[in-house]
Amino acid sequence: MDSMDSMYDVLLQLPLFQGVSRAKISELIEKTKFHFLKYKSGEQIVSKGEECTHLKFLISGCVRSEMVNKSGKIRVSEVLCAPNVLSPNHLFGRNTNYPSDLYAVEETGIMQIDKQTFIRIMQDESIILINLLNIISRRSQKSVETFLALSSGNVKERLAFWVLCFTQRKSIDVRVICKQKDLYTFFGVQRSVFMNALNELKEDGIIDYSTREITILDREKLKAILTTDDDD
Amino acid sequence: MDSMDSMYDVLLQLPLFQGVSRAKISELIEKTKFHFLKYKSGEQIVSKGEECTHLKFLISGCVRSEMVNKSGKIRVSEVLCAPNVLSPNHLFGRNTNYPSDLYAVEETGIMQIDKQTFIRIMQDESIILINLLNIISRRSQKSVETFLALSSGNVKERLAFWVLCFTQRKSIDVRVICKQKDLYTFFGVQRSVFMNALNELKEDGIIDYSTREITILDREKLKAILTTDDDD
Structure with a gap:
């Protein structure tokens, strides 16, 4: 019983x-x-x-x-709890x-x-x-919704879009494990532009990063980048 | 009967x-x-x-x-047949x-x-x-699979990834309706880099384009960009 x-x-x-x-x-x-x-x-x-x-x-x-991913250069990792x-x-x-x-x-x-x-x-x-x-x-529905929420396509938005596409709603400790160089090449932007975006996200308490990985501290906040940005 | x-x-x-x-x-x-x-x-x-x-x-x-999309600047359109x-x-x-x-x-x-x-x-x-x-x-499964197939993240791959995420497997006449300027800004690359990618895709018979839209002529061929690229 x-x-x-x-x-x-x-x-x-x-x-x-x-x-x-x-x-x-x-x-x-x-x-x-x-x-x-x-x-x-x-x-x-x-x-x-x-x-x-x-x-x-x-x-x-x-x-x-x-x-x-296929080249083996970018890993995306997340933790799911019971x-x-x-x-x-x-x-x-x-x-x-x-x-x-x-x-x-x-x-x-x-x-x-x-x-x-x-x-x-x-x-x-x-x-x-x-x-x-x-x-x-x-x-x-996730990928279509993130598309609809995109506005400017700046690096922060693109990073958010990209991470949200591959990770689960309730996951914690989401990490993108990748050399910084491979990542800004992947996003097609200059190092300085990419680092500015990372620093802004870090200041907002959304991510932390080292030379080898980006840790998403708050997936919900990352999502808010896509849905509350009020440009035109 | x-x-x-x-x-x-x-x-x-x-x-x-x-x-x-x-x-x-x-x-x-x-x-x-x-x-x-x-x-x-x-x-x-x-x-x-x-x-x-x-x-x-x-x-x-x-x-x-x-x-x-939210800014109203990018439209994605496709045709589905019975x-x-x-x-x-x-x-x-x-x-x-x-x-x-x-x-x-x-x-x-x-x-x-x-x-x-x-x-x-x-x-x-x-x-x-x-x-x-x-x-x-x-x-x-689509967005995870397209991630796994990404290798270099060059403009052609990113465009392919992006279009495949929002469109259906059996759709025809897929169009991205958008000013060229808004699109290369969105992808975060220079005009010349973007136009080179478009021209290569056009030569391969995968797309056609005008100043106002890109037409995907063959979604399956676009997919092949992600899955057969043999760089490292």
Whole structure:
């Protein structure tokens, strides 16, 4: 009875199960095979390119996600904390391989459900279906919305646009790991222009930076650059 | 019987109904209220900001979609032809308003199903549910994939990245409508650098351009810039 209660609490925390009744969750717990996995700090959870066959829920701890571009020169990294769901938009679609490496940042618990079982759950319970559609749709709307919010296209805006496109809404400790030179070349601007933008962002408490990486201190504030800039 | 057959053909053409059996489609046709709408060439189908309450299928003709950024200086426009589905990723998610204006380019037919009915259809038939999840997931994967494919970040790559982020896989006649000056300012490069990139893309048959707009002649070729560039 006790473990049933804690299971119920875990599921209720997850955005995907929001709004589902206690009775329905009990039924799910009885009928469904949930797999629980534990990872130690630093342990790899997923390798880039690995097939996404299960929906993985982050139920305790935090996970670092790391993507690297083709040249290998630019890495984008972010941390997701429980409760959350890992790469829900890679279970379906043309590309069902994980786009990034995932590592446990601390002692981390994952609960996973295989794809077929999850499809059955969605068919059985419309709230869960709608929750997943909301989560995936939200992600697909991101790039269009950031485009609509662009105004001047100055370096700060472009950096914000670019970082927001690849990172999740609830992620923390977002890092762009890259030599400064590669980054201002990538953005096609002179060093001085790029450094001015970085310094302004740092003064506003939005980022910090070293010669090798930029840390986004506040993703929401970074977003505000795109949405509140009031030029023409 | 005849109209039943043609209805069957129409539904089978749509990516969302791929793989669904004839028997299941017959059952759907009987049980579901489909709404059919006809538009004349030039007529507006959807206004930007309008609430997305129905899933709209493009069953005949072509539709132009037009988005404009906040400053009003940059417009991105594309044409989608039947069979297709319009903004399936805006029926759910935080933002359920259409991000763009949609106009009929020629005599155009739309079939629509309201959201509640469509949810019921997905619960009833897993193939349709999986088809929708595939379509939306595919869109949400786009920005991450284009990031992974970036190598040098030269102007051609950045233009490709940028256009691919906002346009659909099967769209034709993609246009970026913008003064050249606003565009090279936006990309943060000098006029000469920008014009060189445009000229190279034009020579390769990927785009054409005038002082007021860039036309993407071949979206697939534009994509190849990101995925086949073999620098380091």
